[in-house]
Amino acid sequence: MFQSCKGLPPGMRRPHDAGATRLPRSFVQPSSRFEGARILATALLAFAMGAASHAAPVEPRPAALDLPRLIDIARKGNRNLQVACLAIDAARAKLLQAGLRANPRLDLAARSDFLFGNEGEYATSIGISQQFPVSGRLLREKEVARVDIALAEAEVQESERRLANDITVAVGRLVVIGQQIQSRDALIALDEKLARATRNRFKAAEVSEIDVNSVQLDLQRVVQERSLLQNQQQALIVSLNTLLGRQPSSALDVDASIPQPDSLPDLQQLQRTAIESRPDLHGAMLASDRAAAEMLLAKASRWEDWTVGLELSQDKQVITGAPAQGVNRAIGVTVSIPLPIHSKGQGLTAAPLASSEQANARIAALRQDIIAEVAGAHGEVMRLQASLSQYAQRQFPLSERNVRLAQQGYSQGLIPLSDVVQAQRQHTELNAAYLATLDLYVQALARLHLAVGDNVPATRTSEGSMTCDR
Numbered sequence: 001m002f003q004s005c006k007g008l009p010p011g012m013r014r015p016h017d018a019g020a021t022r023l024p025r026s027f028v029q030p031s032s033r034f035e036g037a038r039i040l041a042t043a044l045l046a047f048a049m050g051a052a053s054h055a056a057p058v059e060p061r062p063a064a065l066d067l068p069r070l071i072d073i074a075r076k077g078n079r080n081l082q083v084a085c086l087a088i089d090a091a092r093a094k095l096l097q098a099g100l101r102a103n104p105r106l107d108l109a110a111r112s113d114f115l116f117g118n119e120g121e122y123a124t125s126i127g128i129s130q131q132f133p134v135s136g137r138l139l140r141e142k143e144v145a146r147v148d149i150a151l152a153e154a155e156v157q158e159s160e161r162r163l164a165n166d167i168t169v170a171v172g173r174l175v176v177i178g179q180q181i182q183s184r185d186a187l188i189a190l191d192e193k194l195a196r197a198t199r200n201r202f203k204a205a206e207v208s209e210i211d212v213n214s215v216q217l218d219l220q221r222v223v224q225e226r227s228l229l230q231n232q233q234q235a236l237i238v239s240l241n242t243l244l245g246r247q248p249s250s251a252l253d254v255d256a257s258i259p260q261p262d263s264l265p266d267l268q269q270l271q272r273t274a275i276e277s278r279p280d281l282h283g284a285m286l287a288s289d290r291a292a293a294e295m296l297l298a299k300a301s302r303w304e305d306w307t308v309g310l311e312l313s314q315d316k317q318v319i320t321g322a323p324a325q326g327v328n329r330a331i332g333v334t335v336s337i338p339l340p341i342h343s344k345g346q347g348l349t350a351a352p353l354a355s356s357e358q359a360n361a362r363i364a365a366l367r368q369d370i371i372a373e374v375a376g377a378h379g380e381v382m383r384l385q386a387s388l389s390q391y392a393q394r395q396f397p398l399s400e401r402n403v404r405l406a407q408q409g410y411s412q413g414l415i416p417l418s419d420v421v422q423a424q425r426q427h428t429e430l431n432a433a434y435l436a437t438l439d440l441y442v443q444a445l446a447r448l449h450l451a452v453g454d455n456v457p458a459t460r461t462s463e464g465s466m467t468c469d470r
Contacts, residue, residue: 064253064254064255065252065253065254065255066255067167067168067171067255069255070167070171070240070244070254071163071164071167071455073244073245073246074163074164074167074243074244074245075160075163076245077244077245077246078163078243078244078245079245080159080163081156081159081160081163084155084156084159085156087152087155087156088149088152088153088156090152091145091148091149091151091152092149094145094148095142095145095146095148095149097145098138098141098142098144098145099138099139099141099142099145100138101130101131101132101133101138102130102131102305104128104129104130105128105129105130106126106127106128107125107126107127107128107129107309107311108125108126108127109123109124109125109126110122110123110124110125111123111124113318117318119318120316120318121316121317121318122315122316123313123314123315123316124313124314124315125311125312125313125314126311126312126313127309127310127311127312127332127334128309128310129307129308129309129310129334130307130308130309131305131306131307132305132306132307132308133300133305134303134305134306135299135300135301135302135303136300137297137300137301137303137305139300140293140296140297140300140301141297143293143296143297144290144293144294144297147286147289147290147293148290150286150289151283151286151287151290154279154280154282154283154286155279155283157279157282158279158280158283160279161278161279161280161450161453161455162450163243164449164455165446165447165449165450165455166243167240167243167244168445168446168449168455169442169443169446170236170239170240170243171240171254172439172442172443172445172446173236173439173442174233174236174237174240174254175254175442176435176438176439176442177229177232177233177236178233179435179438180229180432180435181226181229181230181233183431183435184222184223184225184226184229185226187222187424187428188219188222188223188226190424191215191218191219191222191424192219194215194407194420194424195212195215195216195219197411198211198212198215199212206413214421215421218421218424218425222428237252240252240254264378264381264382267374267375267378270374270378270448270452271370271371271374271375273452273453273454274370274371274373274374274451274452274453275367275370275371277452277453277454278366278370278452278453279453280366281363281366281367281370284359284362284363284366285359285363287355287359287362288356288359288360288363290355290359291352291353291355291356291358291359292352292356294351294352294355295349295352295353295356297352298345298348298349298351298352299345299349301345301348302340302344302345302348302349303338303340304338304340305338306335306336306337306338307334307335307336308333308334308335308336309333309334309335309336310331310332310333310334311331311332311333311334312329312330312331312332313329313330313331313332314327314328314329314330315327315328316328370451373451374448374451374452377444377447377448377450377451378448380444380447380448381441381444381445381448384437384440384441384444385441387437388434388437388438388441391430391434391437395430395434396430396434399426399427399430400427402423402426402427403423403424403427405423406419406420406422406423406424407420
């Protein structure tokens with residue numbers, strides 16, 4: 001896992017620093033809406049890539065679920081992932097069947113003349129026959145079945161990778177919306193204070209009723225925005241519970257504590273990691289292996305199985321005018337050898353050859369796509385990181401000072417209310433733009449994690465995916 005953050009504001013407190021506080025669902029409580037914006041810049045830079053560092057709780061409470069734990073719960077409870085696991089069971093069942101010889105055949109035959117001369121003439125035989133492969137076909141069938149199991153496991157791992165990405169995006173959006181709600185709460189408190197001051201000044205005939213109504217309308221607008229954000233938060237919780245395989249209405253406590261941020265790894269290192277760990281590329285390589293195994297199976301199938309039979313027969317003949325004949329018994333052996341004259345398996349070998357060429361072409365194309373995907377996501381993350389640093393270092397301190405000066409000037413009667421509202425609206429719009437950028441950053445980090453393919457905890461064994469163990 002990796003995080004990134006540059007240009008942190010001076011004096012920013014970590015969760016483990018003295019005086020740090022926490023909110024329900026592990027959101028970090030800022031001392032003001034301006035400090036909260038700066039703190040959030042650190043939180044999401046480090047959080048969205050999945051590394052969680054637990055802050056010391058102020059008082060005992062149930063442990064919140066961090067991102068790796070949420071992914072682990074989803075791997076065990078997600079219904080769609082369980083459906084994908086059934087493909088592994090089906091492939092293992094095919095391996096049990098592959099390589100088994102055909103069942104022997106019991107041959108019975110009888111004939112008699114009782115409907116005609118009824119002279120006592122008859123013939124009976126009993127035999128057993130068995131097909132024997134002569135070209136290693138059964139061994140080739142097992143090889144194909146083993147590759148099918150590995151392919152099914154790679155498909156499950158790919159489903160896990162995309163499921164982990166969906167969870168990362170959902171959790172990141174919950175963090176952003178939680179901070180947006182906190183920002184609206186702080187703004188509501190400020191507007192309520194401004195509304196009380198405006199009403200008092202209206203009673204003293206210092207401002208007009210228009211000023212009072214303007215403040216009240218702005219307060220109602222912010223309250224409505226908070227209500228919409230809370231609806232979005234609930235919808236995200238329902239969506240996340242569904243991904244986890246839980247009831248949609250289940251309570252969910254997400255750990256979004258702030259860890260120590262680290263810089264992004266080198267682009268070339270990320271690309272190498274993606275080439276090594278991406279399950280879709282691994283699946284493409286397995287598809288090439290399967291085509292090669294099918295080619296060997298097709299060559300072995302050109303020679304059909306030989307059939308060897310053993311027969312025990314008994315018959316009695318009646319010859320007119322001759323003495324009574326005794327019973328004749330005999331043992332016979334038969335061998336049936338198919339001759340490859342008309343069908344030599346031409347189509348059986350052509351199809352795997354085409355599949356092999358297709359798989360190799362897909363591998364080459366997928367490698368190129370992965371390198372480009374990682375490079376694009378890495379560049380987007382770096383650009384958004386720089387933008388967030390600009391917000392934290394320059395724009396927020398200036399906007400905070402502007403709002404504070406406007407409030408002081410209004411309280412002293414030096415500037416009109418419109419200037420206060422304008423400064424406050426500018427800061428609100430700046431905060432909204434910052435949080436929108438932060439939302440994009442969370443999604444870009446998730447895409448980078450998805451492109452690299454390291455967003456699923458490594459808890460598999462050589463026996464296959466732990467997700468599908470039952």
